[in-house]
Amino acid sequence: MYRSLFPRDLFAELDRLQQEMQQAFDQSPGIRGFGRGGYPALNVGGTPSSVEIYAFAPGLNPGAIDVNLDRGVLTIAGERQPSLPNGDEKTTVHANERFTGRFRRVVSLPDDVDPNAISANYSDGVLRVSIQRRAEAQPRRIEVQ
Amino acid sequence: MNAITQTNESKLQSRQEPALWPPVDVIEDSTGITLYADLPGVPRDKLSLRVEGDTLNIEGEVALALPKDMEANHAEVHLARYRRAFLLTKELDADKVNAELSQGVLRVRIPKAEHAQPRKIAVNVA
Numbered sequence: 238m239y240r241s242l243f244p245r246d247l248f249a250e251l252d253r254l255q256q257e258m259q260q261a262f263d264q265s266p267g268i269r270g271f272g273r274g275g276y277p278a279l280n281v282g283g284t285p286s287s288v289e290i291y292a293f294a295p296g297l298n299p300g301a302i303d304v305n306l307d308r309g310v311l312t313i314a315g316e317r318q319p320s321l322p323n324g325d326e327k328t329t330v331h332a333n334e335r336f337t338g339r340f341r342r343v344v345s346l347p348d349d350v351d352p353n354a355i356s357a358n359y360s361d362g363v364l365r366v367s368i369q370r371r372a373e374a375q376p377r378r379i380e381v382q
Numbered sequence: 383m384n385a386i387t388q389t390n391e392s393k394l395q396s397r398q399e400p401a402l403w404p405p406v407d408v409i410e411d412s413t414g415i416t417l418y419a420d421l422p423g424v425p426r427d428k429l430s431l432r433v434e435g436d437t438l439n440i441e442g443e444v445a446l447a448l449p450k451d452m453e454a455n456h457a458e459v460h461l462a463r464y465r466r467a468f469l470l471t472k473e474l475d476a477d478k479v480n481a482e483l484s485q486g487v488l489r490v491r492i493p494k495a496e497h498a499q500p501r502k503i504a505v506n507v508a
Contacts, residue, residue: 277422278458284449291446293422293459295486320407320418320487327412334405335420362422362486363446 276336277313277364281344286375288350288368292342295362296320296335304357304366309348311366314341401465404440412500414493415474421464422486429483431490433476438468440488473498 277294292313294302303314319337321330346368354369407418421429424442432439444462470476475495482489 279456280454280459281456282448282452282454284452287449289449289452291423291459293486295420295422297485299485321409329410331408331410331415332406335407335418336405359485361425361445362420365447 275342276317276340277342279342279344283347286370288346288370290344290366290368292364292366293362294340294359294364297359297362297364299359302357302359302364304364306346306352306355306368309346309350309352311344311346311368312341313344313364313366314339316340399463400461401441401463402459402461404442404464404466406466412494414491417468417488417490417492419464419466419488419490420486421483421488423459423462424464424483424486426483429488431479431481431488433470433479436470436472436476438470438476438479438490438492439465440467440490441465442488 277292279293280291282289282291290311290313294313294315294317297315297317301315303312305312305314316339317337320335321333321337347370349370350368351371352368355366357364357366359365404419404421406420409416419440421440421442423444423446425445428443428445430439430441432441442464444459444464470492473494474492476492478493480491480493
């Protein structure tokens, strides 16, 4: 985050303007924050029988991803190793935009999910967590006697 | 003639389609440049890496297995395409580009041409 060093700094002013615009247009964040623009980016969807979470987390070792479900809160955590050299070689880093380090993202799940029916798959750098909804919460037709 | 204009038009249309800007790391050493790009969700067959003139074009399409009746509740990745282009300089050898894609991370190695690599010049004592 760019901090203003001089009060009349043009870039700091632009940055502040952008933040104000964002606050004016975005909805209020939940208690666990926006997390927008974080790593991994999350897409969440639902079907009548399941809740689907896609975490765009490229370049991880699948064994090192920690997926936890505790009282209706799903946590995806882990660490991403840097690809940059240690700096002892004669190298120049021209761009360093990719995320490195520890990450943790949290999703509140709806009440009708079954904590025992959860599966997680990692392919092409996307972690897909699929949680089934409880059978008793499924819509069903009631026979009229 | 007609075919040429058509390909140009379709090329123009694909250029105009909005796409995500993947984050990259670019590291240069004495023998070449290594580029890493995050392209999560792009399988090998949906990745296109092209050198056109002095431009390196990276384009990838996200292929996710979505359930048929899914409704999206929240989306941070809202486009299914990544695109980014890089201008290559003369000393890079565009014919020897080497690339691999692993778990959504593309690694591209562009070596420097032989004549552009540093070499030690022996000084003869007369």
